[in-house]
Amino acid sequence: MDLSYFHGMLSESQKKFFSEGLRFQCQGTGKCCISRGEYGYVYMTREDRKNMAAELKMSLVAFTKKYCKQSGGYWHLKSNPDGPECLFLNKKNQCDVYKARPVQCRTWPFWPENMNAKTWRDDIAKNCAGIGKGPLRSAKEVEAQLTEQLLSEIE
Numbered sequence: 001m002d003l004s005y006f007h008g009m010l011s012e013s014q015k016k017f018f019s020e021g022l023r024f025q026c027q028g029t030g031k032c033c034i035s036r037g038e039y040g041y042v043y044m045t046r047e048d049r050k051n052m053a054a055e056l057k058m059s060l061v062a063f064t065k066k067y068c069k070q071s072g073g074y075w076h077l078k079s080n081p082d083g084p085e086c087l088f089l090n091k092k093n094q095c096d097v098y099k100a101r102p103v104q105c106r107t108w109p110f111w112p113e114n115m116n117a118k119t120w121r122d123d124i125a126k127n128c129a130g131i132g133k134g135p136l137r138s139a140k141e142v143e144a145q146l147t148e149q150l151l152s153e154i155e
């Protein structure tokens with residue numbers, strides 16, 4: 001597949017924002033697994049649902065029926081009736097299906113809508129302890145994550 005098409009979906013200002021790379025290392029707080037504002041849904045591609053169903057040793061149909069819901073034509077995980085935490089976030093703030101977690105979770109915080117200084121500083125960095133920590137992720141690495149996320153959004 002020609003990935004240059006997806007590079008074209010990013011604006012010049014987005015590309016400039018991560019042109020010198022971004023520092024991020026997950027600190028394991030589990031905060032990104034808690035629904036807040038517009039970050040409310042964990043969207044699920046068909047591949048995500050297949051992977052998670054396999055991890056839980058369930059059929060795709062049974063998994064989808066038990067854990068997923070469709071809104072506006074997109075599949076996402078059902079809300080947790082007991083709170084804003086994701087259904088798969090355990091008491092130790094770990095993901096119970098980490099190996100098979102969806103694209104959206106794997107690519108955090110490198111989402112196209114986060115690629116501007118204001119959002120990064122005023123929202124993402126304030127709510128995610130991993131921002132600014134760990135090794136520098138090169139522009140190429142960031143772009144690969146953004147591309148994976150964009151691909152999942154147009155499924």
Ligand code: SF4
Nearest residue numbers: 033086088089095105
């Ligand atoms: S699936 Fe796992 S990584 Fe994704 S939000 Fe839920 S607990 Fe967090």
